[in-house]
Amino acid sequence: MNRTVTIVMYHYVRDLERSRFPAIKGLSLERFRRQLDHIQANFTPIGVEDVLEALAFPEFELPANPILLTFDDGYSDHFLNVFPMLDARGMRGCFFPSAQAVLEHVVLDVNKIQFVLAAVPDMQRLLDQVLSALDEFRPEYALRTREEYAATVVEEHRYDPREIILFKRLLQRELPEPVRAEIVRRLFAEYVSADEAAFACELYVSVEQIACMQRHGMHIGSHGYSHLWLSHVSLETQIEEVDRSLDFLRQTGVSTENWTMCYPYGGFNESALRVVEDRKCRLGFSVEARIANLDIDHRLALPRIDTNDLPS
Ligand SMILES: [Zn+2]
Incomplete structure (x- = not known):
């Protein structure tokens, strides 16, 4: 029975050539479109709920070649470019904004x-x-x-x-x-x-955009408050980062019942794991680049491949 899931990580998805910073590392709209075509032809897109169900019930059969798409940092690219394309194809994505960027209009x-x-x-x-x-x-x-x-x-x-x-x-x-x-x-x-x-307002999604994506079936999870390496800060800071990000999700209208954690920079340690576990985090995402195996990998530290690891 298949227990592996390909989890893909995205950051910028934008019209790079016509943007003010064409050298920023990201995926062009054309390449993203081609990648979605490839994904639909070769994989079955699933959502966080499917992964949770598979973890809860060992007999739950995941579809063939399941794939989960994740988008880090809450860029406005995700609302303006990614969300409409996913929605048009009936696909779902998981989005992880950093709270401070959205709330305080600072550039991380x-x-x-x-x-x-x-x-x-x-x-x-x-x-x-x-x-x-x-x-x-x-x-x-x-x-x-x-x-x-x-x-x-x-x-x-x-x-x-x-x-x-x-x-x-x-x-x-x-x-x-x-x-x-x-x-x-x-x-x-x-x-x-x-x-x-002004730069921050252009760069990141707004609270309203997050709420809108959620209403349309997209998953919104935590990416910390101020995007710190959780593996390099004190326990006190880890707790503050996680709790403030959860407050942000609740204020935005996102349910934290089945919340997920995407560690900034993929950085976590034992104590960070305990902090999110204590707060009933359901899934955690790292940046270790391989295919996830739900029987072997820690559910709070699932590996993800980069978009560049897939054809586009
Ligand atoms: Zn990030």
Whole structure:
């Protein structure tokens, strides 16, 4: 009996060529359309409820080649582009907005970093700018040397060259939070936009759009409050991130009875698992790139493949 599910992860889905940032890493509308054609020809799209039923009842038969589509970060792309295409095909998707981006009209650091990278082709210049800025913060923070930071990334990565991984790592989690936030803020203001709130309103879905997608059968789950690596923060912060994201879902009219957790950056640890488990989370999604097996994988840490792993 089949107990495997292909879970696919998407981020940006937009008309890249005609957008202001054509270098942003995402899927064009044309490629997304072709991928949906491929999926409908080769897989059976299912929803979160089907996975829950399969987990609850071992005799529940999943359809042949089941596939679950997940969309991270709550981009307006998902409301404007993805939702109508899925709806027209009678397909469902799972959407994971970060609460802070929607509620406070701030651009998440993860996205500021992406848009800076898309706006500045000279990677070495950006990296030098970050490492030089560190000296300014040394009197106040116990920072490591440039060489030590440069050595924090040694592993090869599937999609990005080493310099880009290092740039992202430093600004996503290696540097102390106030230092990272300030450097990212400066880079974003210099290279992308001086009006963060306006940019955020364009970039993310609104509360109304989330409610609308939900009314039309789309699943909405948690992606934390402020998109932190849950594996790199205190238990107290993990609890706060999860609880505030659940409050956000309830305020938006999303039922949290069968809620799901999509860990930002795929980052979780034992204590994060306990936090979501204690709050009766039903499914959790990581970014480990393989096909999920419901008999083997932890239901709160299901692996997902990237859209780039499927033909489009
Ligand atoms: Zn995310």
